[in-house]
Amino acid sequence: MKPRTLFEKIWDHHVIYEEAGKPSLLYIDLHLVHEVTSPQAFEGLRLAGRKVRRPDLTFATMDHNVPTADRFNITDPISRTQMETLTTNCKDFDVPLADLNSPDQGIVHVIGPELGLTHPGKTIVCGDSHTSTHGAFGALAFGIGTSEVEHVLATQCLQQSKPKTMEVRVNGPLPLGVSAKDLILAIIAKFGTDFATGYVLEYTGEAIRNLSMEERMTVCNMSIEAGARAGLIAPDETTFTYLQGRRHVPQGEAFDQAVATWKELQSDEGATYDTYVEIEATEIEPQVTWGTSPGMGTGINSLVPNPDSYANATDQTSVRNALAYMGLTAGTPMTDITIDRVFIGSCTNGRIEDLRKAAAVAKGRKVSPIVHAMVVPGSQAVKERAEAEGLHHIFTEAGFEWRESGCSMCLAMNPDILSPGERCASTSNRNFEGRQGRDGRTHLVSPEMAVAAAVAGKFVDVREWLKEPVSM
C-alpha cells in the first residue's frame, strides 16, 4: 500500500461516498455545539421537520456569552435568550448539554479534551473556527459555519473537498522560557496569516514531540490564524497518558486496544505532503504582536516595524492602518509599550498548565497599580483544579481577579470587554480591530509574558525573570 500521511489515514477512514467531480461525503465522529452558532441550525431542522441523527455523537455547552464574574446574573437579555435557546434546543433534540449548572461547563475546546470526548483519529467539527485545537490529539478537527452545523445535525456527515497537506517541521528544541504560544505566534509571523489556506497542517519535529498535550493544543488552536483548514499532531505516549482514565475514553482492556489502533495514526515512512515549511525552534524568542492581525508580531527584543520597510503597497497600507489603530510609532522598542489590562484565559491559553505557568511567574509579585488584570479559567474543572492547587491565592494575592470559566475577553460577547483606547496583553488568539471591545488594542502573548507585563506595567522579556528568584 502507498505510504500515507496521518491526514490521509483519517480522511480515508471517514469517506462514506465518493464520486468524481463532487465533494466527498465524510462521516463526523464528534459534533461540538455552542450557543452562538447553533440557534439558526436547530431552527432549520424544525422548519424541515428533521431530527438530530446522532445526539449521542453531539455535545453542547455554553461559553461565549457567559459572564465570568457573576455567572448566573445574565443582564443582557439577548445573551440570555441565546443561552435559553440552546437549553430548549438540546432538550427538544435530546442533545447532551453542559450548562451553567454543570461542573463540566467550560469553553467548548477546553472541555472536549478534558472529558475525553476528543480521541486520536476522530473527525471533529464545531461551529467555531478554533475547533482546530483538537488536532493536537491527531484528530481531524475543523470549524464550520451554521449551515454546516445544521447539515451535521441532520446527517452526521459533511460534504468536503479533500484539502491539501503541509508539513510544518519545527527543528530543534524550544529555548528555556519560550512557550508553545511563542512558537505558533512565530510561525504565523514568519509565514503569514494565509500561508496555510486550503491545507491541513501536520506539525512535526523535536520541539513538537517535546510539547505537553496542553501545549500542543495551544499550537493547533491557532492553526486557523495561519488560514489552515486544520492542524494535526500525531499521537504518542504523551497523548495516551493524557487520555487514560478520562470519562469518555475506553477503560481497561478496551483502552489498550484503542491505544494499539491510535499508534497506527502516524504518517508513514515515505509518505509525501503537498508542501512543507520549516522553522528553527532555537531561534524563537518570546513573542508580542504589535498589529491587528495575528501575523503582525515579533520578538520581545525587537522594535515596532516601519511600514516603509515592507515591499508591496498593500502590506504598507495594512501596517500603517494597524499602527494607527494600535496607537504605536514605528521604531518603538516592544519593551517600551505600556499596558492597561491583562487577560489570561481563552481556548488558546486557559488550561491548567497555562495557569500553573502564569502562577509561577506571579508568585510573590504584585500587579502594577496601572494595570487591571484578570485570570479566567477555561472550564469549571480547570477552576476547581487550580483552586485545589492554591493557584487562585497566588493570583489574588498578586492582584489579579479570579473569575469563573468562559470565553470572556477573548471576544468580549459578555461583560468582559476593553474600553476604547485601552491596551491589553492577552493570551487569546486574535488581535483584530475591535475584537476585545471597540477601539481596544490587543497584544497577543503567552501566559508567562502576560503576567510579566501585568507586574511591570509594560512588556518585558520574561526570560530575565525566570533566571532570578523573586525577593520576598
Place this chain on the structure above:
Amino acid sequence: MEPFVTLTGVAAPLDRANIDTDAIIPKQFLKRIERTGFGQFLFYEWRFTIEGDKIDSFILHQPQYEDASILLARNNFGCGSSREHAPWALLDFGFRCIIAPSFADIFYNNCFKNGILPIRLSEEQVDELFKRTESTPGYQLTVDLERQVVEDNQGLSYSFEVDEYRRYCLLNGLDDIGITLQQEDKIAAYEAARATK
C-alpha cells in the same frame, strides 16, 4: 437558497487586506437567534461612530455605492471566526458577489451555502477593477456564473475558476442537506459497519 446565474451591479471598492469576520459583523451582533436582519450591522465599526452616528466618508456610505451588489476587496477576505453571520450580513445588505485575490476557507465555504458567489481573481486583475471602479462613476460589472466570467462595458473580461459542483449547486439553488440525505442508505451502512468493529 436563491440560485445565482448572472448578476449586473455596481462594484464597491473596499481597499483593505485581511478583512476579518469580526470586522464584517462585530460580536455584539451575534446574539440574535435568527438568520435575517444582520445587514444593518455590516462593517458596523467602520460605518458608525461609538455614538452611533453614520460615518459618511466610509466607502459604502458614498452615494455612488449605495446600491452596490458586488464587493471588491484585497487578499485573505473573511479570515478569522467561522461565524456565518458574516455572509448573512453581506447578503442582507445587498451583496451577492465578492471579488478578491484570496479568501479564508470557512468564509469562502459559507458564502456558497447562502447564495453568495466569492470570486478569486489575480492581484493584478483585482487592482485593475479597483482602478476602474474608482475612476468611473457608476462603474458596473456583470458576473456570469454560467460562463465563469466577470465583464464590464469597456471590454474588460476576466474568467474565473470555481469548483464545478459548487457552481452547479449555486446555479440551481440546491440545498446540501437534501442532496446528502439521498445517500441515507450509505450513511446507515457506514454506521452499521463501524458499530460491528
